[in-house]
Amino acid sequence: MADVVSQVVSRTKEAKTPTLDKTLQVILGILNCFLFGVGVIIAGILNNDLPDVVIGILQLVIPFVGWVWAVIWGVLMVLRRV
Numbered sequence: 001m002a003d004v005v006s007q008v009v010s011r012t013k014e015a016k017t018p019t020l021d022k023t024l025q026v027i028l029g030i031l032n033c034f035l036f037g038v039g040v041i042i043a044g045i046l047n048n049d050l051p052d053v054v055i056g057i058l059q060l061v062i063p064f065v066g067w068v069w070a071v072i073w074g075v076l077m078v079l080r081r082v
Contacts, residue, residue: 008051008055011051011052015076017040018040018052019080020046022081025077025078026078028040029073029075029076032056032070033075036059036060036070037055037061037066039056039070039074040053040056040070040073041053044056055073
């Protein structure tokens, strides 16, 4: 559990978004902007990556900060694949 927490903190500091194939990542990035955290949760499930799922859940449940975080990550997911 401590490893997952440290990976979540590390990925958040580095703004390391999940990576998938180009089309799917763009779709999930856009989805993440509108359904806050859902795009990252799905990406984490598809990658079998628990820290990404945790990050998505945090984006979903933290008011306002989670929304801003989710929009920023959604935009980064799209920009890194376009």
